[in-house]
Amino acid sequence: MTLRDTITRLLGLQRASATTARERLQLVLAHDRSDLNPELLEQMRREILEVVSRYVEIDFDEVDVSLETEDRVTALVANLPIRRAKAVVQPGVKANISLGVKDAELAKPDAPASPEPGSASRPEVETASPTTTEPGQPAAEALQPGPTAESASRESFQNLS
Amino acid sequence: MTPHQTRNILICSGKGGVGKTTLTANLGIALARQGVRTAVLDADFGLRNLDLLLGLENRIVFTAQEVLAGSCRLEQALVKHKQEPNLALLPAGNPRMLEWLKPEDMQAIVAMLAPSFDVVLIDCPAGIEDGFKNAVSAAQEAIVITTPEVSAVRDADRVIGLLNTHGIKPIQLVLNRVRPKMMANQEMLSVNDVTDILALPLLGLVVEDEQVIVSTNRGEPLTLGGSRSPAALAYSNVARRLQGEDVPLPDPAKMGRGLRAKLSRLIKTKIF
Numbered sequence: 001m002t003l004r005d006t007i008t009r010l011l012g013l014q015r016a017s018a019t020t021a022r023e024r025l026q027l028v029l030a031h032d033r034s035d036l037n038p039e040l041l042e043q044m045r046r047e048i049l050e051v052v053s054r055y056v057e058i059d060f061d062e063v064d065v066s067l068e069t070e071d072r073v074t075a076l077v078a079n080l081p082i083r084r085a086k087a088v089v090q091p092g093v094k095a096n097i098s099l100g101v102k103d104a105e106l107a108k109p110d111a112p113a114s115p116e117p118g119s120a121s122r123p124e125v126e127t128a129s130p131t132t133t134e135p136g137q138p139a140a141e142a143l144q145p146g147p148t149a150e151s152a153s154r155e156s157f158q159n160l161s
Numbered sequence: 162m163t164p165h166q167t168r169n170i171l172i173c174s175g176k177g178g179v180g181k182t183t184l185t186a187n188l189g190i191a192l193a194r195q196g197v198r199t200a201v202l203d204a205d206f207g208l209r210n211l212d213l214l215l216g217l218e219n220r221i222v223f224t225a226q227e228v229l230a231g232s233c234r235l236e237q238a239l240v241k242h243k244q245e246p247n248l249a250l251l252p253a254g255n256p257r258m259l260e261w262l263k264p265e266d267m268q269a270i271v272a273m274l275a276p277s278f279d280v281v282l283i284d285c286p287a288g289i290e291d292g293f294k295n296a297v298s299a300a301q302e303a304i305v306i307t308t309p310e311v312s313a314v315r316d317a318d319r320v321i322g323l324l325n326t327h328g329i330k331p332i333q334l335v336l337n338r339v340r341p342k343m344m345a346n347q348e349m350l351s352v353n354d355v356t357d358i359l360a361l362p363l364l365g366l367v368v369e370d371e372q373v374i375v376s377t378n379r380g381e382p383l384t385l386g387g388s389r390s391p392a393a394l395a396y397s398n399v400a401r402r403l404q405g406e407d408v409p410l411p412d413p414a415k416m417g418r419g420l421r422a423k424l425s426r427l428i429k430t431k432i433f
Contacts, residue, residue: 002347003430017348018347018350018354022354022358025314025350028315032318072321
């Protein structure tokens with residue numbers, strides 16, 4: 001960010017068009033170079049989330065999967081904040097319930113950008129809900145994000161385009 | 162005569178109207194003035210214009226088409242420039258050539274030119290379709306020309322990707338129509354923005370110059386008359402760098418002298 005950008009931001013003015021041009025270009029070129037159309041990218045994103053959420057509970061609101069490019073090398077950068085590690089694949093009722101609540105919460109605002117919270121997690125909710133005996137429990141779960149430290153996993157791999 | 166390696170250089174941009182043909186004409190003249198035997202090959206068969214910019218449009222008898230068909234010799238088709246006899250144009254043939262022209266035909270043409278020339282500049286058509294593929298097949302190195310505009314840079318990026326897959330090396334960049342004042346006001350992509358995004362070495366930087374239009378009106382490339390206009394100097398410098406000479410690139414921020422330029426440099430300082 002340049003001095004001018006800061007001044008214009010402080011004054012609430014429009015920022016320099018060169019900055020906008022550069023940012024727009026970098027974004028569009030990352031997509032051009034990868035030769036991935038938006039649908040494919042969205043599908044890949046959904047599947048990545050599906051796989052990762054089998055092992056850990058992801059903060060879907062903060063998920064960011066995007067293409068970045070530097071020196072003509074395009075990388076897929078996924079930033080997936082983890083709420084907690086899931087109890088081992090053993091269908092732990094507790095873990096499933098909390099995920100189910102999160103899914104329900106996500107479904108309501110239904111932001112188009114947010115991923116469909118995973119076709120994989122949905123079935124889990126269905127199998128989990130009948131076992132829920134106390135209706136109060138899931139809500140309490142959701143309110144307390146738990147002591148597990150939130151960590152962000154940043155994985156990138158090179159796209160050979 | 163000692164055997165020599167002819168350099169077949171593609172001049173391309175992706176987007177139309179950014180200055181490919183103007184660069185080809187001026188670079189051809191500038192190289193010829195340096196004593197380099199130069200052929201300019203108009204590979205834009207659909208919309209040929211190189212003859213017009215060089216002022217040779219009335220002297221065309223045969224074209225690449227007749228040469229390929231075997232109905233004339235190469236020497237008959239080449240149009241020698243009167244003032245710069247080191248430069249010759251091989252005109253593009255009829256647009257219908259596009260229907261049958263193959264990469265092998267372009268390769269045959271440059272092979273025919275090789276014994277008599279040191280440098281062959283291939284003026285590439287806009288776009289990335291067959292015309293581009295034919296032209297690229299005849300080249301070993303390339304100059305990509307672009308302007309500091311989003312559409313031109315995006316198209317240049319696409320072309321660079323294709324050049325890479327064709328194994329073209331080196332690929333160098335000419336940034337055309339630079340407006341130092343707009344750059345200083347940060348209302349135009351900076352030189353660094355463009356070179357960073359495209360990740361190519363900069364071969365030349367040409368400022369916007371009305372004299373370019375005047376010279377195309379007359380069919381006399383700027384580099385021909387020893388013009389002192391900024392663009393003429395820029396094109397000559399491109400030719401010198403292409404020949405391996407170390408000519409420093411101008412800094413557009415310093416093109417505007419005085420307080421205004423100093424202020425603009427200050428305001429562009431990265432603070433975080």
